[in-house]
Amino acid sequence: MIDGYMGHGNIESAVKMLDEMPVRDAISGLLCLMGLLREIILRKHWSIFETLGIGLWMHRYVPKQDFKDNVRVCNTLMDVYSRFGCIEFARQVFQRMHKRTLVSWNSIIVGFAVNGFVGEALEYFNLMQKGVFKTDEVSFTGALTACSHAGLIEDGLQYFDIMKKIYRVSPQIEHHGCIVDL
Known part of the structure; x- marks a missing residue:
């Protein structure tokens, strides 16, 4: 009904x-x-x-x-919470998840970044790099967005450089937009 x-x-x-x-x-x-x-x-x-x-x-x-065992639902909840500025609720969902995917990590990183939680976005981005999941274009969008919001020019340019040279991720319009914002 x-x-x-x-x-x-x-x-x-x-x-x-x-x-x-x-x-x-x-x-x-x-x-x-x-x-x-x-x-x-x-x-x-x-x-x-x-x-x-x-x-x-x-x-x-x-x-x-x-939901804690349903990765798709948790990812959706994190995305919704982040879009509406409820980043602490998104963090709680992420922390309670028993299993995380690349989408889970990207959701929390981008969520932190667009809501102005620069330190947390970059912290989770760095944790992700040390973990099982390989950073992708969305992960780098989150890191570059965070740098852009905080005016971290050198860090942003460094992330952009390693994105291309080490991770072999081709820059998309979103990445270039973050560099322009820097």
């Missing part, structure tokens, strides 16, 4: 149904969240998250304990 309401843009009915459910599970909360995000993207319907902040909404409707 929630998915049906959301699919037809009836947000109020979907949220009301979710509110009235005696027990909310991961699926119902996620269906509502995905529908809300679809509405925001398609119709620029920001009033829901302006009225009730995204972090509060997520904590109210999305039971986190069900």
Whole structure:
């Protein structure tokens, strides 16, 4: 029912149904969240998250304990939290994950970077380089964005250089944009 309401843009009915459910599970909360995000993207319907902040909404409707073993859901949650400026919630999701992927690392690095947490973005980027996952173009976008936000010109140019020479990542428009911002 929630998915049906959301699919037809009836947000109020979907949220009301979710509110009235005696027990909310991961699926119902996620269906509502995905529908809300679809509405925001398609119709620029920001009033829901302006009225009730995204972090509060997520904590109210999305039971986190069900997700720590679901990498895709955790990655999505980190991305959503980061996009709405709730980086501490994104950090909590990342820290509770039992298994992480390249997407997990990139999500937290970029999340920190775009929200102005430069030290954390670069710290996680460096941790990622020491770990199992090989940094890619998205990882470097996060590191360069962080450097750009903080005015770390030398560090940014150094990351750009090792991206090309050591990691053999071809610079994309996003990377060049960060260098221009530097």
